[in-house]
Amino acid sequence: xxxxxxxxxxxxxxxxxxxxxxxxxxxxxxxxxxxxxxxxxxxxxxxxxxxxxxxxxxxxxxxxxxxxxxxxxxxxxxxxxxxxxxxxxxxxxxxxxxxxxxxxxxxxxxxxxxxxxxxxxxxxxxxxxxxxxxxxxxxxxxxxxxxxxxxxxxxxxxxxxxxxxxxxxxxxxxxxxxxxxxxxxxxxxxxxxxxxxxxxxxxxxxxxxxxxxxxxxxxxxxxxxxxxxxxxxxxxxxxxxxxxxxxxxxxxxxxxxxxxxxxxxxxxxxxxxxxxxxxxxxxxxxxxxxxxxxxxxxxxxxxxxxxxxxxxxxxxxxxxxxxxxxxxxxxxxxxxxxxxxxxxxxxxxxxxxxxxxxxxxxxxxxxxxxxxxxxxxxxxxxxxxxxxxxxxxxxxxxxxxxxxx
Amino acid sequence: xxxxxxxxxxxxxxxxxxxxxxxxxxxxxxxxxxxxxxxxxxxxxxxxxxxxxxxxxxxxxxxxxxxxxxxxxxxxxxxxxxxxxxxxxxxxxxxxxxxxxxxxxxxxxxxxxxxxxxxxxxxxxxxxxxxxxxxxxxxxxxxxxxxxxxxxxxxxxxxxxxxxxxxxxxxxxxxxxxxxxxxxxxxxxxxxxxxxxxxxxxxxxxxxxxxxxxxxxxxxxxxxxxxxxxxxxxxxxxxxxxxxxxxxxxxxxxxxxxxxxxxxxxxxxxxxxxxxxxxxxxxxxxxxxxxxxxxxxxxxxxxxxxxxxxxxxxxxxxxxxxxxxxxxxxxxxxxxxxxxxxxxxxxxxxxxxxxxxxxxxxxxxxxxxxxxxxxxxxxxxxxxxxxxxxxxxxxxxxxxxxxxxxxxxxxxxxxxxxxxxxxxxxxxxxxxxxxxxxxxxxxxxxxxxxxxxxxxxxxxxxxxxxxxxxxxxxxxxxxxxxxxxxxxxxx
Numbered sequence: 001x002x003x004x005x006x007x008x009x010x011x012x013x014x015x016x017x018x019x020x021x022x023x024x025x026x027x028x029x030x031x032x033x034x035x036x037x038x039x040x041x042x043x044x045x046x047x048x049x050x051x052x053x054x055x056x057x058x059x060x061x062x063x064x065x066x067x068x069x070x071x072x073x074x075x076x077x078x079x080x081x082x083x084x085x086x087x088x089x090x091x092x093x094x095x096x097x098x099x100x101x102x103x104x105x106x107x108x109x110x111x112x113x114x115x116x117x118x119x120x121x122x123x124x125x126x127x128x129x130x131x132x133x134x135x136x137x138x139x140x141x142x143x144x145x146x147x148x149x150x151x152x153x154x155x156x157x158x159x160x161x162x163x164x165x166x167x168x169x170x171x172x173x174x175x176x177x178x179x180x181x182x183x184x185x186x187x188x189x190x191x192x193x194x195x196x197x198x199x200x201x202x203x204x205x206x207x208x209x210x211x212x213x214x215x216x217x218x219x220x221x222x223x224x225x226x227x228x229x230x231x232x233x234x235x236x237x238x239x240x241x242x243x244x245x246x247x248x249x250x251x252x253x254x255x256x257x258x259x260x261x262x263x264x265x266x267x268x269x270x271x272x273x274x275x276x277x278x279x280x281x282x283x284x285x286x287x288x289x290x291x292x293x294x295x296x297x298x299x300x301x302x303x304x305x306x307x308x309x310x311x312x313x314x315x316x317x318x319x320x321x322x323x324x325x326x327x328x329x330x331x332x333x334x335x336x337x338x339x340x341x342x343x344x345x346x347x348x349x350x351x352x353x354x355x356x357x358x359x360x361x362x363x364x365x366x367x368x369x370x371x372x373x374x375x376x377x378x379x380x381x382x383x384x385x386x387x388x389x390x391x392x393x394x395x396x397x398x399x400x401x402x403x404x405x
Numbered sequence: 406x407x408x409x410x411x412x413x414x415x416x417x418x419x420x421x422x423x424x425x426x427x428x429x430x431x432x433x434x435x436x437x438x439x440x441x442x443x444x445x446x447x448x449x450x451x452x453x454x455x456x457x458x459x460x461x462x463x464x465x466x467x468x469x470x471x472x473x474x475x476x477x478x479x480x481x482x483x484x485x486x487x488x489x490x491x492x493x494x495x496x497x498x499x500x501x502x503x504x505x506x507x508x509x510x511x512x513x514x515x516x517x518x519x520x521x522x523x524x525x526x527x528x529x530x531x532x533x534x535x536x537x538x539x540x541x542x543x544x545x546x547x548x549x550x551x552x553x554x555x556x557x558x559x560x561x562x563x564x565x566x567x568x569x570x571x572x573x574x575x576x577x578x579x580x581x582x583x584x585x586x587x588x589x590x591x592x593x594x595x596x597x598x599x600x601x602x603x604x605x606x607x608x609x610x611x612x613x614x615x616x617x618x619x620x621x622x623x624x625x626x627x628x629x630x631x632x633x634x635x636x637x638x639x640x641x642x643x644x645x646x647x648x649x650x651x652x653x654x655x656x657x658x659x660x661x662x663x664x665x666x667x668x669x670x671x672x673x674x675x676x677x678x679x680x681x682x683x684x685x686x687x688x689x690x691x692x693x694x695x696x697x698x699x700x701x702x703x704x705x706x707x708x709x710x711x712x713x714x715x716x717x718x719x720x721x722x723x724x725x726x727x728x729x730x731x732x733x734x735x736x737x738x739x740x741x742x743x744x745x746x747x748x749x750x751x752x753x754x755x756x757x758x759x760x761x762x763x764x765x766x767x768x769x770x771x772x773x774x775x776x777x778x779x780x781x782x783x784x785x786x787x788x789x790x791x792x793x794x795x796x797x798x799x800x801x802x803x804x805x806x807x808x809x810x811x812x813x814x815x816x817x818x819x820x821x822x823x824x825x826x827x828x829x830x831x832x833x834x835x836x837x838x839x840x841x842x843x844x845x846x847x848x849x850x851x852x853x854x855x856x857x858x859x860x861x862x863x864x865x866x867x868x869x870x871x872x873x874x875x876x877x878x879x880x881x882x883x884x885x886x887x888x889x890x891x892x893x894x895x896x
Contacts, residue, residue: 081420084517133738178420186773193725201736212737214670214729270648274672281660282667286739394421 014247016387023384030380037373044366045108053112054353055367058345060105061204062227062368063375065220065345067098068196069228071154072221074161075192078178078185083398084256087248087389091235093165095228097382098375099158103151105371109203110144117143120209131209138206146202150195157188166386174392196221207352211290215275222271226264227341233257233334235379237327239388248389251325252402258324261337265318269311294347297357302347310340342368426520426858428702433856436703440598440850441605443698448845451697459837466831469824470545478548480824486810487819492542494799495829497654499539499836500580501795503587504647504676505683506532510590511643514636520711522854523704526598527694528687529591530847534839535686536584538832543576545828572656579653583646590639596622597632597853651679658802664745665806668733674726678795681719681765684712685791690840692785694849703850706779713778716791720769723798727766745806753818754805761801764794 018026041059045052070092077085077092114121120138125131131138161181168177197217205216213219236249236257279287294303314333323329350358390396417424427436473480483490506528513521544553556577558567567574600622603615622628655675658666688709695704734746749758768790772778777787809816843849856862 083423130738134736137736175420179418182420190721197725197729210738212733214668214726214733215673216669217729218670218673266645270652271673274652275669278656278659278667278669278671282662284662284667286737394419397421398423 014245014389016389016391018384018388026380026384027377030377033376033380034373037369037371037376040366041108041370041373042366044363044370047366048363049112050115051353051361051363052367053108053115054349055364056108056112056370057116057203057367058342058349058364059368059371060102060109061345061349062342063098063105063371064102064199065224066228066231066341067096067102067158067375068154068192069221069224069226070095070232071099071158071161072189072192072196072225073228073232075157075185075189078161078182079189081182081395083395084253084402086393086396086399087245088232088236088253088257090165090387090389091232091239091249091383092228093162094235094379094382095231096158096162097378100155101374101378102154105374106147106151108370110147113140113143117206117209120206125209134209138209143202146198150199153191153195157192160184161188162382165390168390169387169392171392175394177392178394193217193221196224204348207349208290208293210286213275213279213287213290215271219268219271219275222264222268223341223344226261226268227338229257229261229264230334230337230341233261233330234338237331237334241327244388247400248396250402252404253399254327254330255321255325255404256402258318258330258333261330261333262315262318262324265311265314265337269315272306272310293351293355296351296355299347299351299354299358302343302358305343306340306347309336310344314340424707425860426523426705426707427855428705431702431859433859433861436855436859437601437605437852439700439703440848440852440855441602443844444602444846444848445605445607445611449697452841452845456838456841459834459841462831462834463838464831464834465827466541466834469827469831470541472824473545473828474548474550478546480822481828482820482822482825484817486815486817487804487807489807490804490819491800491821491825491829492546493657494796494803495832496539496542497799498682498796499535499542499832500650500654501675501679501682501799502686503532503535503539503583503683504651504679505687506530506535507583507587507590507643507647508680508683509687510594511640511647514640515644519858520708522851522858523700523708524687524691524712525854526591526594526847526851527691527843527849528683529587529594530843530849531686531690531840532587532683533584533591534836534843535683536580536587537839538836540580540584541828541832541835543573572653572660575653576657579646579650583650586639586643586646590636590643593632593635593639594851594854595847596620597624598848598851600624601852602848648676651675658806663806664734664739664741665749665802668730670726670729674723677719677722677726678765678798681716681723681769682792682795684716684719685788685795688712688716688784688788689792692781692788694844698844698849700850703855706781709781709784710775710778713772713784713787716769716788717772717778720765720772720791724766727762741811748809749801749805752805752809754801754808757797757801758805761794761797764790765798768794 041052041056044055073092074089074096076082077089082089109116117138119125119128120131120135121140125135125138136142161184164177164181168174171177197220200217200220204220205212233254236245236254239245240249240254276291279291291303293299314337317329317336318324318333323333346358346360346364350364393399481490481492483492506525509521509528510525513525543556544550547553547556555565556567556574558569558574567577596619599615600619603612603619606612606615652672652675655671659668659671661667691704692709695701731746731750734742737743749755768787771783771787777783804819808819
């Protein structure tokens with residue numbers, strides 16, 4: 001490989017592996033996060049089972065969509081033969097480490113499903129004419145079968161792409177592995193696109209089984225992809241701050257991640273606006289009810305927070321080149337975006353419980369911290385093993401040469 | 406890297422190297438030559454033949470429009486219950502075609518897709534001509550075309566204003582902005598190439614005409630710096646614009662309360678469909694152009710293959726949208742929604758629906774196979790199928806949703822009139838005439854941009870042979886006055 005490096009890439013290489021102590025520290029951090037998260041979640045569950053069911057669904061969707069966004073990122077990099085993202089792709093592979101755990105994270109959702117999806121799982125489903133018509137799709141056995149298919153598909157893809165990428169690190173013919181991942185990624189995008197859509201329908205849209213929107217899957221994808229980029233930015237900044245990655249992930253890569261974060265800020269807004277605007281304009285009661293619920297009392301504030309916090313502020317903040325390249329500037333944006341993704345999930349789920357206005361309680365925090373803790377552990381376990389960047393990727397020299405002129 | 410032989414085919418699958426975008430032993434001079442000579446040489450006979458054909462079709466458009474204006478819009482088959490048919494179908498069809506140009510020139514630029522350089526010029530030209538063709542429909546649908554300026558809001562003594570709540574007015578804004586920015590973008594990109602043609606000019610007229618439009622371009626560092634900045638800004642502005650145009654076109658339908666029209670996925674679905682149809686049209690045209698003018702070394706099979714992949718991706722997005730519409734129509738439990746879709750697929754227009762599905766969803770899936778996406782005849786045929794399918798998509802959305810109103814007494818079956826057909830057919834005459842003139846009188850491939858993606862333009866390129874600079878005094882820009890010197894090329 002060294003033969004192929006140009007002068008920009010010569011000189012000492014980046015540290016590719018954590019020391020055993022560092023790796024241990026990472027895993028410990030993840031484990032502590034998981035324990036603390038699960039403890040708070042457990043306390044919240046004990047305190048208020050009904051509220052916890054909804055709060056937990058918010059947290060579950062928060063981490064699951066981030067994992068799916070990361071998986072989409074990895075797949076897209078392979079399918080378009082991206083050169084710049086070779087380094088960051090490894091960090092995204094870590095983030096997809098959430099996905100094999102989602103099946104375990106789903107257990108509380110499954111246990112509380114009758115609370116969450118009372119409207120169609122309960123007796124009301126058979127008596128309400130409008131809901132009864134869709135029981136062919138919305139019924140518990142089909143619901144859980146679908147969930148099993150989703151988890152299997154995601155775990156398989158997350159595992160295969162990370163394993164294959166890791167195997168490339170010391171493969172004799174790394175080029176062939178790149179081609180193999182590229183070939184598998186194209187159909188995988190289909191699988192993720194379809195499963196993500198129906199997961200969004202099943203777990204979020206069916207909370208209000210009478211409401212429907214064809215764009216809903218795209219909406220969830222947009223938010224998930226956006227927040228996975230935000231998490232990638234944070235992980236990248238952390239590692240760069242610790243002195244890793246003098247070459248494979250520099251200010252140039254940060255800039256590119258910032259550009260994508262900016263782009264998907266607009267994309268999310270575009271999808272969210274399309275959904276809102278068409279429903280508002282046509283003003284059909286069975287559709288407007290969704291926004292009506294989110295316009296009651298303090299939900300108004302949350303809705304406006306989404307408009308400004310999920311779009312206007314990050315849009316303006318991420319517009320200048322300087323901010324995207326600035327460590328603190330990008331870091332603030334990334335952390336902000338993750339908070340906003342949580343607000344988005346909260347805004348989708350909680351109005352189904354809090355009909356008279358939003359009121360955030362510590363139970364909601366428990367619902368968030370449980371899944372986030374487990375996700376942190378999942379990412380930490382991946383990060384602690386193997387190389388920090390795909391050392392054997394044939395496009396690594398190209399990634400190192402990246403410059404935003 | 407210096408030792409590695411420069412590959413000469415585009416069938417490179419080694420991920421450690423990027424496939425060359427220009428094939429053969431090319432240097433900057435030969436690239437200038439192969440594009441400029443199309444403009445400089447006398448046009449081949451086929452070109453005149455094709456222009457004659459295109460002009461005849463254009464005459465059909467003229468005749469149809471005269472008839473339409475003379476006798477009234479009733480000459481089109483629009484009537485209760487289908488009050489909107491081939492006119493808006495044609496409008497959306499052409500606007501959609503235009504989207505590939507902007508996607509290639511702006512979005513692929515922002516994503517640093519260097520292969521765009523060989524196709525962006527022609528695709529952008531196509532965009533402009535497609536928007537012109539699209540404009541015919543709203544312009545003439547107003548009936549009194551000389552009062553078309555009423556579509557713009559302006560203070561007037563009658564206090565008559567267009568309806569600001571109508572997506573049709575937003576269309577006026579969106580399409581006119583889009584057309585303006587597309588033309589600017591296209592022209593900015595043309596400036597360095599026009600200077601090349603000016604510097605190579607052998608006749609006084611050509612020198613003056615190209616000289617005027619080259620805006621005094623000298624290829625200095627300051628010129629390039631300004632050029633690159635302008636290009637980047639225009640790319641950044643065009644990106645949201647290209648999404649906005651078809652989004653607003655989709656609003657024409659989706660803001661209504663019509664089953665089959667009102668659905669939230671319409672905006673991204675229309676944009677994906679527009680890019681899909683636009684790339685198909687680029688393929689249809691460029692497969693002919695590269696052959697006819699011998700540009701296979703600049704517009705390689707690899708370029709075609711990449712476009713096929715975009716068609717596969719956007720075609721699948723369109724398929725996803727169809728599936729979502731169907732699923733949610735069922736899931737909604739709304740009888741009217743459900744009926745609209747059952748009627749679409751199994752009603753009197755089922756032939757149109759299944760033509761659409763075959764052409765748009767099934768046909769592009771063939772591009773999964775490398776054999777098919779590298780076979781030029783196959784690409785050509787599929788690209789035409791996609792063009793047909795995308796026309797049918799608009800027809801299906803528009804006509805099948807309208808033809809059976811809520812009350813069965815308001816059911817009907819739309820049949821196009823002769824003028825419907827001749828107007829639509831005629832717009833191809835306008836499009837082709839413009840495109841043929843463009844091919845003959847302007848550089849159909851962005852010369853300076855293609856040079857920028859050749860290995861010799863890379864500052865890391867250490868080729869001792871300095872192939873690209875043979876006979877040149879150096880530089881990577883517009884030393885075209887050297888290149889016009891035949892001796893310089895072989896020095």
